[in-house]
Amino acid sequence: MEVILSQAELIKKSVADDTRDHLRAIVGLAHVLHETSDTAGYLTDWTGQFSSKALAVVRPASTSQLSQIVQYCNANGIAVVPQGGGTGLCGGGVPIDGRPSVVLSLTRMNALRNFDLAGRTIVVEAGMVLETLHLKALEHGLIFPLMFGSKGTCTVGGNLSTNAGGSNVVRYGNTRELCLGIEAVMPDGSVINALTGLRKDNTGYDIKDLLIGAEGTLGVITAAVFKLFQQPTNRVTAFLSVASLSAATEVLNRLQDHTGSAVEAFEYMPQHAIDVICCQFPDIRRPLAEHTECGILVEVASSRAIDARELPDGGSQLSDEVMTLLGDLMESGLVLDAMIAQSEKQRADLWHMRESILEAITANGPAYHLDISLPLSRVADFVGEMDQASAKMGFQPITVGHLGDGNLHYALTPAPDREWSTLPLEAAKKAAFDLLGRLNGSFSAEHGIGQSKLAVMTTLKEPSQLAVMRAIKTALDPNNIMNPGKLVPDV
Numbered sequence: 392m393e394v395i396l397s398q399a400e401l402i403k404k405s406v407a408d409d410t411r412d413h414l415r416a417i418v419g420l421a422h423v424l425h426e427t428s429d430t431a432g433y434l435t436d437w438t439g440q441f442s443s444k445a446l447a448v449v450r451p452a453s454t455s456q457l458s459q460i461v462q463y464c465n466a467n468g469i470a471v472v473p474q475g476g477g478t479g480l481c482g483g484g485v486p487i488d489g490r491p492s493v494v495l496s497l498t499r500m501n502a503l504r505n506f507d508l509a510g511r512t513i514v515v516e517a518g519m520v521l522e523t524l525h526l527k528a529l530e531h532g533l534i535f536p537l538m539f540g541s542k543g544t545c546t547v548g549g550n551l552s553t554n555a556g557g558s559n560v561v562r563y564g565n566t567r568e569l570c571l572g573i574e575a576v577m578p579d580g581s582v583i584n585a586l587t588g589l590r591k592d593n594t595g596y597d598i599k600d601l602l603i604g605a606e607g608t609l610g611v612i613t614a615a616v617f618k619l620f621q622q623p624t625n626r627v628t629a630f631l632s633v634a635s636l637s638a639a640t641e642v643l644n645r646l647q648d649h650t651g652s653a654v655e656a657f658e659y660m661p662q663h664a665i666d667v668i669c670c671q672f673p674d675i676r677r678p679l680a681e682h683t684e685c686g687i688l689v690e691v692a693s694s695r696a697i698d699a700r701e702l703p704d705g706g707s708q709l710s711d712e713v714m715t716l717l718g719d720l721m722e723s724g725l726v727l728d729a730m731i732a733q734s735e736k737q738r739a740d741l742w743h744m745r746e747s748i749l750e751a752i753t754a755n756g757p758a759y760h761l762d763i764s765l766p767l768s769r770v771a772d773f774v775g776e777m778d779q780a781s782a783k784m785g786f787q788p789i790t791v792g793h794l795g796d797g798n799l800h801y802a803l804t805p806a807p808d809r810e811w812s813t814l815p816l817e818a819a820k821k822a823a824f825d826l827l828g829r830l831n832g833s834f835s836a837e838h839g840i841g842q843s844k845l846a847v848m849t850t851l852k853e854p855s856q857l858a859v860m861r862a863i864k865t866a867l868d869p870n871n872i873m874n875p876g877k878l879v880p881d882v
Contacts, residue, residue: 406491407446410469414449414493417459422450422499433474433494434485441482441842445472448494454574454582454613457495461611461872462580464493470875471495473607475549476520478541480760481841483553483606487876497548500613503527504586511619512571512588517548517612524617533619536563536655540746551612554604556837558656558745561643561795563620565837567603574614575602578868588616601863606839607874609867623655623692625699627713628738630660630678631687632728637771639687639794642725649716650691650709653698657795658688658745664791668744671751675744678730687794688745690738748791752802757811758789761801761823764836770797773830777801780822785809798836824851840878849880 407425414423424430425447435442446469451457464471470492474484486492497518505514508531515524522542528535537550539557549555550566551573563569572585575598585599602610633639636659643657662683669675679686691713693699698709706714710731720726732738752758765773774790781788787806792799803819805811824847827834834847848857857880864871864879871882 406467410446410463410467410491410493413463414447414460417456417463418449418451422452424448424450430494432477433496436480436482436485436841437478438480438482441485443486443488443492445486445492445494448496450496450499452499454500454576457497457500457611457613458576458580458582460493460495461576461578465579465870465872468870468872469493470872471607471611472874473497473548473552473611475518475546475552476541476544478545479549479553479841480762480838481843483839483841483874483877484549487842490875495611497546497611497613501546504614506531507588510588511621512616513619514586514588514614514616515547516614517546517551519547521545521547521550528619529622531619532622534622535569535617535619537566537569540749547615547617548612551603551615552606553837553839556793556796556798558658558793560793560798561657562652562655567600569618570599570603570615571618572616573599573602573612575610575612577610578870578873582613583610586614586616604839606841606878608864608878609873611873621694623694624696625707625709626655626690626692626738627707627710628688628690628732628741629713629717630730630741631689631717631726632679632681632683633685633687634725634727635771636685636774638725639685640767640770642687642720643767643795645716645720645725646689646691646713649712650693653691653693653709654689654795655692656688656690657793659790659792659794659799660686660688660745660748661790662686663787664748664789665744667755667789668747668751671754672747675747676740678741678744679728681728683728688741745791748789748800752789752804755789756804759803759816759820761799761803761820761834762836762838763801763823763827763832763834764796764798765827765830765832767794767797769830769832770794770799773799773826773832774801777823777826780826781819782806784819784822785814786819793837842877845876845878845880848878 430448433448470490472486472492473495500516501518502516524535536559538559554565554567556565571588574586575583646654693709700708717729785806786803789802860879864882
């Protein structure tokens with residue numbers, strides 16, 4: 392049957408065809424995708440909540456190609472949506488409706504450009520998978536400490552775009568703190584090259600820090616210089632039953648003081664979260680037999696030779712020191728029980744449990760995920776008050792968190808006797824955000840804003856800060872082609 396297109400549809404088709412032809416001339420026929428069967432995986436985010444269309448998905452192989460793509464799109468009013476591994480949770484890597492867009496997949500730009508063993512830095516392109524970066528560093532006896540469950544899929548460009556955190560922030564900081572320089576393509580197609588790796592460079596505005604965490608709204612990060620660290624020679628990994636969430640902060644500080652700030656991870660895993668994980672993944676064993684109201688997965692690591700020294704009982708100096716402190720903490724009642732990993736397999740099992748939580752919550756049923764941060768002294772206040780408020784509304788919270796840096800992942804799920812569709816989700820969200828405001832917390836800790844939190848940004852972000860963000864966005868991207876409809880409301 393013959394299909395007759397309207398004049399507007401003909402114009403739209405012509406624009407799409409011209410765009411694809413131009414992109415093919417830059418990157419080659421095989422790397423411009425537009426058939427539904429080829430683009431589907433690029434146009435829906437990990438949660439399935441956000442989905443849209445694009446003129447094409449284009450996969451450049453170099454900064455030069457990417458620059459030409461952005462320059463063309465800027466001249467023709469076409470939005471550019473940068474995308475890494477597609478593991479985002481806020482809709483930041485897929486287009487919005489109502490705007491002709493090109494999805495810019497950076498997965499082909501995954502080269503290791505330079506390794507400076509003396510300076511302990513590495514230069515990699517934005518499409519490198521995080522786990523690949525881990526392995527590259529390990530080849531030289533060094534580590535790149537950014538760590539989370541999606542490490543085998545997410546890319547370093549996405550990590551930079553959202554200033555990702557993870558489990559080791561308590562010791563090493565967020566992605567921003569691990570990055571010494573970037574290369575980036577700006578909205579007009581110009582290239583900024585700041586890959587010197589200098590640790591001191593006081594020569595004006597820090598464009599690196601402006602683009603990190605900007606979610607691709609100000610430019611596209613194409614490569615970065617990262618700090619590397621000496622590989623720990625000894626680790627102690629344990630799962631603790633702590634007397635209370637408020638007591639956990641004292642346990643953390645005592646561990647830091649006792650080990651010279653060697654705590655790499657301090658993860659909050661209460662009983663209900665463990666129950667959900669073990670229900671969805673029966674192969675995962677509970678670390679402690681008794682009920683663990685406040686569970687903490689803690690890891691202490693050292694690269695000092697003295698800490699790796701083997702003692703007559705077969706343990707290490709570090710493990711002996713940690714065990715001694717845990718004994719003191721149990722005597723004082725701060726720690727109720729403890730399981731110490733005795734092998735690499737036991738350590739891996741503990742981390743497998745921790746890294747399974749998102750999949751477990753997703754498989755458990757409908758949920759609303761809050762990614763929040765609080766001052767350490769107010770975490771217990773938030774959990775205690777919000778748990779009570781949400782229970783009265785018919786919710787059963789599932790909470791885990793990077794407690795060492797005050798980041799909680801607080802998922803609102805229906806109580807066993809309640810239907811999700813009948814629950815007052817907006818009232819629960821308001822209660823959480825009001826409480827965060829009173830406790831000086833943040834409504835977005837490490838997952839970013841994307842599309843999902845734009846309304847919250849409008850309501851809760853200080854108006855003067857929003858005004859500055861809009862001014863920066865307008866100045867650098869006057870045509871609003873860089874990932875529009877994300878991060879900055881009403882631009």
